[in-house]
Amino acid sequence: xxxxxxxxxxxxxxxxxxxxxxxxxxxxxxxxxxxxxxxxxxxxxxxxxxxxxxxxxxxxxxxxxxxxxxxxxxxxxxxxxxxxxxxxxxxxxxxxxxxxxxxxxxxxxxxxxxxxxxxxxxxxxxxxxxxxxxxxxxxxxxxxxxxxxxxxxxxxxxxxxxxxxxxxxxxxxxxxxxxxxxxxxxxxxxxxxxxxxxxxxxxxxxxxxxxxxxxxxxxxxxxxxxxxxxxxxxxxxxxxxxxxxxxxxxxxxxxxxxxxxxxxxxxxxxxxxxxxxxxxxxxxxxxxxxxxxxxxxxxxxxxxxxxxxxxxxxxxxxxxxxxxxxxxxxxxxxxxxxxxxxxxxxxxxxxxxxxxxxxxxxxxxxxxxxxxxxxxxxxxxxxxxxxxxxxxxxxxxxxxxxxxxxxxxxxxxxxxxxxxxxxxxxxxxxxxxxxxxxxxxxxxxxxxxxxxxxxxxxxxxxxxxxxxxxxxxxxxxxxxxxxxxxxxxxxxxxxxxxxxxxxxxxxxxxxxxxxxxxxxxxxxxxxxxxxxxxxxxxxxxxxxxxxxxxxxxxxxxxxxxxxxxxxxxxxxxxxxxxxxxxxxxxxxxxxxxxxxxxxxxxxxxxxxxxxxxxxxxxxxxxxxxxxxxxxxxxxxxxxxxxxxxxxxxxxxxxxxxxxxxxxxxxxxxxxxxxxxxxxxxxxxxxxxxxxxxxxxxxxxxxxxxxxxxxxxxxxxxxxxxxxxxxxxxxxxxxxxxxxxxxxxxxxxxxxxxxxxxx
Numbered sequence: 001x002x003x004x005x006x007x008x009x010x011x012x013x014x015x016x017x018x019x020x021x022x023x024x025x026x027x028x029x030x031x032x033x034x035x036x037x038x039x040x041x042x043x044x045x046x047x048x049x050x051x052x053x054x055x056x057x058x059x060x061x062x063x064x065x066x067x068x069x070x071x072x073x074x075x076x077x078x079x080x081x082x083x084x085x086x087x088x089x090x091x092x093x094x095x096x097x098x099x100x101x102x103x104x105x106x107x108x109x110x111x112x113x114x115x116x117x118x119x120x121x122x123x124x125x126x127x128x129x130x131x132x133x134x135x136x137x138x139x140x141x142x143x144x145x146x147x148x149x150x151x152x153x154x155x156x157x158x159x160x161x162x163x164x165x166x167x168x169x170x171x172x173x174x175x176x177x178x179x180x181x182x183x184x185x186x187x188x189x190x191x192x193x194x195x196x197x198x199x200x201x202x203x204x205x206x207x208x209x210x211x212x213x214x215x216x217x218x219x220x221x222x223x224x225x226x227x228x229x230x231x232x233x234x235x236x237x238x239x240x241x242x243x244x245x246x247x248x249x250x251x252x253x254x255x256x257x258x259x260x261x262x263x264x265x266x267x268x269x270x271x272x273x274x275x276x277x278x279x280x281x282x283x284x285x286x287x288x289x290x291x292x293x294x295x296x297x298x299x300x301x302x303x304x305x306x307x308x309x310x311x312x313x314x315x316x317x318x319x320x321x322x323x324x325x326x327x328x329x330x331x332x333x334x335x336x337x338x339x340x341x342x343x344x345x346x347x348x349x350x351x352x353x354x355x356x357x358x359x360x361x362x363x364x365x366x367x368x369x370x371x372x373x374x375x376x377x378x379x380x381x382x383x384x385x386x387x388x389x390x391x392x393x394x395x396x397x398x399x400x401x402x403x404x405x406x407x408x409x410x411x412x413x414x415x416x417x418x419x420x421x422x423x424x425x426x427x428x429x430x431x432x433x434x435x436x437x438x439x440x441x442x443x444x445x446x447x448x449x450x451x452x453x454x455x456x457x458x459x460x461x462x463x464x465x466x467x468x469x470x471x472x473x474x475x476x477x478x479x480x481x482x483x484x485x486x487x488x489x490x491x492x493x494x495x496x497x498x499x500x501x502x503x504x505x506x507x508x509x510x511x512x513x514x515x516x517x518x519x520x521x522x523x524x525x526x527x528x529x530x531x532x533x534x535x536x537x538x539x540x541x542x543x544x545x546x547x548x549x550x551x552x553x554x555x556x557x558x559x560x561x562x563x564x565x566x567x568x569x570x571x572x573x574x575x576x577x578x579x580x581x582x583x584x585x586x587x588x589x590x591x592x593x594x595x596x597x598x599x600x601x602x603x604x605x606x607x608x609x610x611x612x613x614x615x616x617x618x619x620x621x622x623x624x625x626x627x628x629x630x631x632x633x634x635x636x637x638x639x640x641x642x643x644x645x646x647x648x649x650x651x652x653x654x655x656x657x658x659x660x661x662x663x664x665x666x667x668x669x670x671x672x673x674x675x676x677x678x679x680x681x682x683x684x685x686x687x688x689x690x691x692x693x694x695x696x697x698x699x700x701x702x703x704x705x706x707x708x709x710x711x712x713x714x715x716x717x718x719x720x721x722x723x724x725x726x727x728x729x730x731x732x733x734x735x736x737x738x739x740x741x742x743x744x745x746x747x748x749x750x751x752x753x754x755x756x757x758x
Contacts, residue, residue: 003626004633011093013303014289016638018042018090021078027636029092030315030322030660031114031121037319038121039660040064040097040112042090044077050119050259052179055325055367058119059146060188061257065213066110066125069138073219076101076108076125080214092638094285094311096278105131115277116284120258120267122274127243128250135245138197138224141255142206143237144213147172147188151203151234161201161230167266168192170199172235177369186259190237191268193254198225198240205230206238288314292340292673296699300626300637305672308638312665313337317348321661325366327355328442329663331382335389336666339673340703342393349386350404353417356380358406360417360424371407375439375451377428378460380421384467387418388474392681395706397477415478422471425464426490430456430514432501433494435464437511442532443591445582452514458502459510459533465491465498466540477683499544507551508533508542510568513578520568527579529558530568531599538606552606556615563644563654564595564622565603588646590657595644597623601667608675608691613721616676617693623668625656640664677701677712685743686710688754691723707746718758727755 006027007018018027026041038048038061048061066076077099078088085103096113109126129135148159159174169191175183200206200218205228208217218226218238225240241253254269289307296302316333320326330352338345355371356362362380363371391397400415412420430436434456440447441457449455468491475483502509510520510530520530534551542548559566571593572583585592600623607615621627626637634655635641641656642664673679678690679701686705692714700713716722725740730752735742742752 003637005626005637006633007089009300009303009638012306014307015091015093016308016636018092019088021088021090022081024632024634027092028660029097030312031095031097031112032315032319033114033116033118034318035117036060036114036119036121037315037322038112038114039322042092042099043079043081044097044099044110044112048114048121048257050178051325054369055365056177056179056369057367058176058178058186058188058259059150060119060259061121061143062146063144063213064112064123064257065142066108066123067140067142067216067219068106068108068127069140069219069223070104070135071223073140073223074103075214076110094289094307095281102130105129106135106137113278113281116281118258118267119260120256122269122277123255123257124252124274124278125255126250126252127245129245129247132247134247137243137245139241139243139253140198140219140225141190141239142213142216143190143257144203145172145188145235145237147174147176147186147259148235156232157234158232159230159235160232161235163196163199163201163227163229164263164266165196167263167268168194168196168239169266169268170196170201170237170239171266172201172230172237181369184261186261187263187266188235188237188259189257189266190239191256191258191266192239192241193269193271193274194241196239197242198227200225200228200238201235202228202230203234203236206236285311288341288344291704292669293702294672294677294700296696298696301620301624304624304638304640305669309640309665309669309672310340312639312660313669314341314344315660316663316666317345320365323661327352327362327364327366327379328382331379331386332663333666335382335386336670338386338389338393339670339679342390345386345390346394346399349383349390350402350414352386353383353404353414355407356383356417356421358408358410358420360420360422361428362421363407375447376441376444377425377436377438377450377457378441378463381425381460381463381467383421384418384470387414388470389681391474391477393705395681395683397474400474400478415474418467418471418474419483422464422467422487425460426468426494430454431512431516432456433497434458434461434501434512440580441511443510443582445580445585445591446511446519447580447582448576448578449511449513449519449580454516455512455514457511458498458508458520459530459536461494461498461502462508462533462536462540462542465494465542466536468494469541495540495542495544498542499547502533503547507554508537508547515578517578519579526570526572527568527583527593528570529554531555531559531565531603532567535599535602535606538609539602549610552610555603561595561646562622563646564597565600565619566593567591567596567599568593586649588648590643594646595622597641597643597664598662598667601664601671604668604671605675608671608678611691611721611723613691613694613723616691617695620676620693623664635659640668673701673703677714679703679705679710679712681705682739682741684738685741687739687741688712688725688728689740690714690754690756692716692756694720694722706744708744709749710742710744710752711750712752712754714754714756716756718756720758722756722758724757725754726757727753729753
């Protein structure tokens with residue numbers, strides 16, 4: 001079945017233009033700053049909320065719409081689908097979404113974006129009269145809000161609402177905790193850049209008790225707002241502007257939907273202010289996106305990486321998975337951010353470190369004003385990976401001396417933070433001296449295996465080995481020779497324990513429960529093999545008797561499928577009281593034997609490390625949303641997903657799970673740049689160690705590294721696995737470099753030709 005694009009890439013892949021509103025499901029874009037995030041689909045559907053440093057949230061926007069009223073009313077977002085409009089398009093790009101259409105000779109353009117600072121989103125609505133007569137129109141934007149909490153039948157909503165004509169706004173007034181342990185007075189509002197002629201702050205007055213957001217009662221009965229205040233009912237934000245347009249005249253009105261802590265700080269926009277906010281936001285993302293750019297024979301893959309994966313990784317580093325502030329999620333995405341923007345990643349990881357416990361442990365999430373541990377054991381292990389990769393990118397080990405708070409406000413160096421992390425896990429052991437799984441590790445849903453404190457995670461023990469090696473290297477960079485030796489000694493101790501008690505004969509187990517039942521073992525009826533330990537054995541260098549290679553070969557043998565690499569097999573088909581919710585999911589769904597794309601992106605890196613060019617190409621193609629021609633189109637072609645569903649899931653066959661909110665984005669970017677293109681940061685420069693798909697006879701990558709621009713072009717001259725660099729030509733001169741490491745020269749542009757042979 002051919003892939004249906006519902007649009008196309010443009011602007012060198014940085015924009016995706018959706019040309020049909022009836023995509024199989026909502027195709028989203030996310031817009032954010034450090035305090036506020038919103039998302040909108042191709043018909044404007046989505047939510048936006050503000051968040052403070054402890055995860056307290058204010059649900060400002062729960063949906064949005066934009067209406068025009070004349071002798072009838074219509075939506076500028078394209079709902080309901082195909083009501084008679086023409087010229088529809090939706091442009092998603094980094095930082096903004098713009099929806100355009102034409103109806104009754106009125107063309108419209110709605111742009112949504114979030115400025116670099118502020119608890120707000122901004123809507124700019126442009127109307128143009130393409131008829132030959134004067135048109136008098138009412139422009140009516142609407143925002144559903146939960147600043148007064150979600151509506152429940154027979155529930156209480158005790159906020160109040162009204163309008164401030166001097167601010168051209170409708171508001172809702174409420175109390176909430178935000179950057180404070182006590183309730184503060186807060187205004188939610190929608191303001192207009194032009195004088196308003198009407199408003200509604202009460203949902204039942206605008207929508208009605210029995211209508212819906214596509215058929216507001218006020219528009220059906222009044223062709224406009226009712227000027228409703230609100231007291232102890234459900235709030236909404238609605239404004240009305242009357243616009244008179246001569247033939248061929250157009251006009252733009254700007255709306256700010258925001259939060260303020262007093263009336264005086266309510267923002268009323270004007271054209272110049274919005275122009276400056278928008279251009280500053282676009283400049284910010286242009287600077288962040290330009291730092292890495294690839295070109296391969298797979299144009300759509302280039303478009304996905306260039307801009308979209310960069311943007312999604314930046315978002316994940318600050319906002320984790322959006323639904324909550326997952327600690328490992330922020331850590332991993334910040335690690336991945338380092339491949340393109342190490343200075344920003346450094347600032348982000350210091351923020352993440354500030355939530356760590358003084359003993360080295362770290363919480364599962366930060367939400368609703370508190371740290372939530374949830375008995376997960378792996379949260380802290382990710383810190384070392386991120387710090388290590390950032391320091392390697394920057395080649396500034398002195399940054400490890402910077403002081404950062406723990407969550408109790410005591411202070412230590414960054415080096416001390418990660419040292420305590422590694423020490424905590426080394427001493428947090430259960431059976432056989434391996435690291436406890438407790439209430440879950442990366443696999444959240446193996447949440448019953450270690451609640452008694454005896455069950456262990458073989459995977460986490462392997463991941464710890466990688467952290468210990470990296471900490472040892474960082475200690476050496478600082479001249480801490482005792483620490484350097486100590487952590488390598490501990491690495492070997494833990495590696496021996498894993499090889500003795502975590503090896504299943506042909507591959508590594510996943511875990512051993514409190515009662516020493518092995519998970520991921522051939523001795524079990526279900527869940528005989530898991531993917532993650534085999535991948536991480538490569539990362540951590542568990543190379544005794546080439547076990548890392550053997551285990552990856554077994555993973556390939558048992559876990560490969562047409563849909564992609566499986567996370568485990570066979571899937572669990574019944575509940576097990578010693579596993580947890582993983583076994584309660586349908587077989588083949590997500591971590592229960594499904595195609596989970598985050599580990600698939602890890603596998604790209606491991607395959608590249610093992611120089612398995614054919615597997616890199618095969619598994620990369622299976623991951624890409626637009627490369628599975630035998631699947632029906634469902635999800636966005638410009639972002640990645642958490643999973644794909646399998647052929648025995650009936651109508652869900654080949655369809656993706658959640659988009660955007662996944663570690664797949666960051667790790668696909670990192671695996672592409674660092675492992676497939678092989679750009680490895682070293683103290684003396686950028687090391688070239690590629691493992692390219694054989695079909696990429698020529699490809700290139702540009703990377704800004706330590707103030708130097710590397711324009712690297714690879715040319716494969718051999719047949720098969722072309723992993724040997726035979727020639728390097730820099731700015732027209734052939735050069736020889738130790739370990740193929742090209743020094744950076746700040747402010748210089750290096751044009752590099754690299755020839756690869758078998």
